[in-house]
Amino acid sequence: xxxxxxxxxxxxxxxxxxxxxxxxxxxxxxxxxxxxxxxxxxxxxxxxxxxxxxxxxxxxxxxxxxxxxxxxxxxxxxxxxxxxxxxxxxxxxxxxxxxxxxxxxxxxxxxxxxxxxxxxxxxxxxxxxxxxxxxxxxxxxxxxxxxxxxxxxxxxxxxxxxxxxxxxxxxxxxxxxxxxxxxxxxxxxxxxxxxxxxxxxxxxxxxxxxxxxxxxxxxxxxxxxxxxxxxxxxxxxxxxxxxxxxxxxxxxxxxxxxxxxxxxxxxxxxxxxxxxxxxxxxxxxxxxxxxxxxxxxxxxxxxxxxxxxxxxxxxxxxxxxxxxxxxxxxxxxxxxxxxxxxxxxxxxxxxxxxxxxxxxxxxxxxxxxxxxxxxxxxxxxxxxxxxxxxxxxxxxxxxxx
Amino acid sequence: xxxxxxxxxxxxxxxxxxxxxxxxxxxxxxxxxxxxxxxxxxxxxxxxxxxxxxxxxxxxxxxxxxxxxxxxxxxxxxxxxxxxxxxxxxxxxxxxxxxxxxxxxxxxxxxxxxxxxxxxxxxxxxxxxxxxxxxxxxxxxxxxxxxxxxxxxxxxxxxxxxxxxxxxxxxxxxxxxxxxxxxxxxxxxxxxxxxxxxxxxxxxxxxxxxxxxxxxxxxxxxxxxxxxxxxxxxxxxxxxxxxxxxxxxxxxxxxxxxxxxxxxxx
Numbered sequence: 205x206x207x208x209x210x211x212x213x214x215x216x217x218x219x220x221x222x223x224x225x226x227x228x229x230x231x232x233x234x235x236x237x238x239x240x241x242x243x244x245x246x247x248x249x250x251x252x253x254x255x256x257x258x259x260x261x262x263x264x265x266x267x268x269x270x271x272x273x274x275x276x277x278x279x280x281x282x283x284x285x286x287x288x289x290x291x292x293x294x295x296x297x298x299x300x301x302x303x304x305x306x307x308x309x310x311x312x313x314x315x316x317x318x319x320x321x322x323x324x325x326x327x328x329x330x331x332x333x334x335x336x337x338x339x340x341x342x343x344x345x346x347x348x349x350x351x352x353x354x355x356x357x358x359x360x361x362x363x364x365x366x367x368x369x370x371x372x373x374x375x376x377x378x379x380x381x382x383x384x385x386x387x388x389x390x391x392x393x394x395x396x397x398x399x400x401x402x403x404x405x406x407x408x409x410x411x412x413x414x415x416x417x418x419x420x421x422x423x424x425x426x427x428x429x430x431x432x433x434x435x436x437x438x439x440x441x442x443x444x445x446x447x448x449x450x451x452x453x454x455x456x457x458x459x460x461x462x463x464x465x466x467x468x469x470x471x472x473x474x475x476x477x478x479x480x481x482x483x484x485x486x487x488x489x490x491x492x493x494x495x496x497x498x499x500x501x502x503x504x505x506x507x508x509x510x511x512x513x514x515x516x517x518x519x520x521x522x523x524x525x526x527x528x529x530x531x532x533x534x535x536x537x538x539x540x541x542x543x544x545x546x547x548x549x550x551x552x553x554x555x556x557x558x559x560x561x562x563x564x565x566x567x568x569x570x571x572x573x574x575x576x577x578x579x580x581x582x583x584x585x586x587x588x589x590x591x592x593x594x595x596x597x598x599x600x601x602x603x604x605x
Numbered sequence: 606x607x608x609x610x611x612x613x614x615x616x617x618x619x620x621x622x623x624x625x626x627x628x629x630x631x632x633x634x635x636x637x638x639x640x641x642x643x644x645x646x647x648x649x650x651x652x653x654x655x656x657x658x659x660x661x662x663x664x665x666x667x668x669x670x671x672x673x674x675x676x677x678x679x680x681x682x683x684x685x686x687x688x689x690x691x692x693x694x695x696x697x698x699x700x701x702x703x704x705x706x707x708x709x710x711x712x713x714x715x716x717x718x719x720x721x722x723x724x725x726x727x728x729x730x731x732x733x734x735x736x737x738x739x740x741x742x743x744x745x746x747x748x749x750x751x752x753x754x755x756x757x758x759x760x761x762x763x764x765x766x767x768x769x770x771x772x773x774x775x776x777x778x779x780x781x782x783x784x785x786x787x788x789x790x791x792x793x794x795x796x797x798x799x800x801x802x803x804x805x806x807x808x809x810x811x812x813x814x815x816x817x818x819x820x821x822x823x824x825x826x827x828x829x830x831x832x833x834x835x836x837x838x839x840x841x842x843x844x845x846x847x848x849x850x851x852x853x854x855x856x857x858x859x860x861x862x863x864x865x866x867x868x869x870x871x
Contacts, residue, residue, distance in 0.1 A: 228739060228764060229762075229763050231764065231768065371674060372665070377665065389786060490667070491737070500717065501718070502714040502716060503663065503664045504665055
């Protein structure tokens with residue numbers, strides 16, 4: 205197998221995926237960002253500053269926790285949880301924003317923009333912008349503003365402005381379109397903090413690198429706590445940043461199975477889902493070539509998922525390459541499975557996962573039987589579920605008013 | 606390019622010989638419907654338009670402002686596909702074999718249609734402008750190079766000098782200079798900055814340089830035509846097409862284009 209760790213190449217490609225497919229106005233800004241990041245990423249002072257923030261502001265390292273009752277429930281492998289839900293602001297998203305805001309600062313940008321689906325990236329961006337006193341604008345699909353109202357209010361409390369996007373499907377992809385248009389217009393003073401391993405080069409690389417702290421910690425913790433690397437690592441995949449962060453430090457450990465879980469929505473057969481790696485074709489959206497949900501004319505399809513954070517027709521280009529190379533496997537679970545998994549984990553472990561994260565848990569129903577009791581599976585608990593209680597209550601037919 | 610003059614090159618040579626500036630007009634194919642698009646294309650030419658730029662609708666047109674975005678959405682509601690657009694061009698060519706046609710769109714719709722570029726040429730299209738493929742990219746890898754079809758690239762105020770050189774080397778037909786930082790239809794025209802950039806571009810290429818994005822009034826047209834070889838009008842026309850689409854009466858648009866054509870020959 206080719207070395208997967210040294211990707212992307214200088215042009216931003218992971219195999220045939222990735223690249224920079226953007227309007228001309230953005231090309232200079234991408235080059236500037238690439239230059240700044242290459243210069244800073246190995247500088248001891250920069251690394252030290254991020255490490256300090258991760259420890260004292262984010263609360264890292266996040267624990268690796270043995271899920272005893274979940275393990276008993278499946279009576280298969282030992283199930284361990286990487287607790288990104290315990291990070292400040294409640295998800296892995298803060299790992300990336302803490303790093304990118306320092307790039308913005310180094311580049312002298314005064315204005316921060318970001319897109320958000322579930323609102324976790326919006327909160328994480330508004331949080332770091334508040335901390336540095338920078339103007340912040342968050343683009344969010346109007347449908348997501350509705351279903352993630354708690355996070356919308358958090359973002360506003362943090363001093364950022366939320367722009368509801370009505371165009372297209374009014375979800376994450378449209379928020380990304382609008383954020384890109386803002387960036388094209390305000391290119392001189394604005395830094396765009398992309399929230400996933402998507403978009404044009406160098407974003408998929410930068411967002412992966414800042415999230416790779418999760419996988420690096422897991423390498424140490426797994427050896428300390430169960431004397432080996434995990435037999436399998438499971439993570440949900442929308443754009444794919446939490447998955448890339450925990451997968452990346454294990455790419456060369458060929459015995460560690462990597463399993464990504466996409467949103468099958470109402471079912472893969474229904475067409476109403478958000479699982480491009482399972483049921484899409486390579487295409488170009490938002491600056492990169494990757495698997496994409498599209499029709500025969502190359503128009504991007506509407507997606508559906510119970511979780512706003514996974515409701516996206518594309519996926520990070522590195523995942524597309526990992527799929528084609530066979531290094532990672534990608535499965536999909538539907539909304540119903542996710543909801544019952546949400547309840548199961550909450551009741552058995554006292555941990556209420558985000559609906560995005562519940563996809564990774566739901567995968568256990570399919571894969572746990574393949575492992576023996578002396579094997580170890582790690583679930584990346586990418587975020588906590590407080591933001592989703594309205595959605596869950598509605599699904600369960602309960603009124604919270 | 607010398608050995609294969611396209612309709613576009615011929616038009617550019619004849620404009621140059623007459624010392625005329627080019628008027629390029631944009632519309633979105635299928636907005637309000639494909640028959641109106643055909644009628645509008647002929648109407649544009651009769652109103653003094655030299656080159657037609659036909660927008661290929663896409664679900665996620667990230668370089669477009671709200672006006673053109675909405676037109677893409679309307680065209681997609683009519684299920685306008687690239688194949689429909691090839692038929693449109695073919696139909697147009699039955700009555701007009703001279704006016705160059707450029708297809709402007711996004712890479713994914715071209716990727717999805719096998720042999721899109723060959724079909725484009727066969728239909729009577731003269732050039733393609735793919736907004737999300739930067740000008741120095743290796744277009745051959747993406748299947749875009751066709752010796753019968755010019756490949757138009759954008760240069761923006763933010764494009765660095767070394768990239769301008771590379772883009773000029775890779776381009777044919779003309780260079781499309783984006784006059785502002787922003788999406789289509791924005792309003793931050795900076796004539797002196799545009800002039801400087803266009804002069805630099807012209808020092809690197811013999812191709813003509815057309816200016817577009819944000820041109821609304823005859824004054825804008827006049828000012829930009831003084832410093833370039835031609836202008837491109839988009840959003841203001843698309844807005845008018847939408848306003849007139851119920852009664853399908855496009856006289857107002859033709860008057861506007863006549864005014865713009867007159868402005869740039871002043």
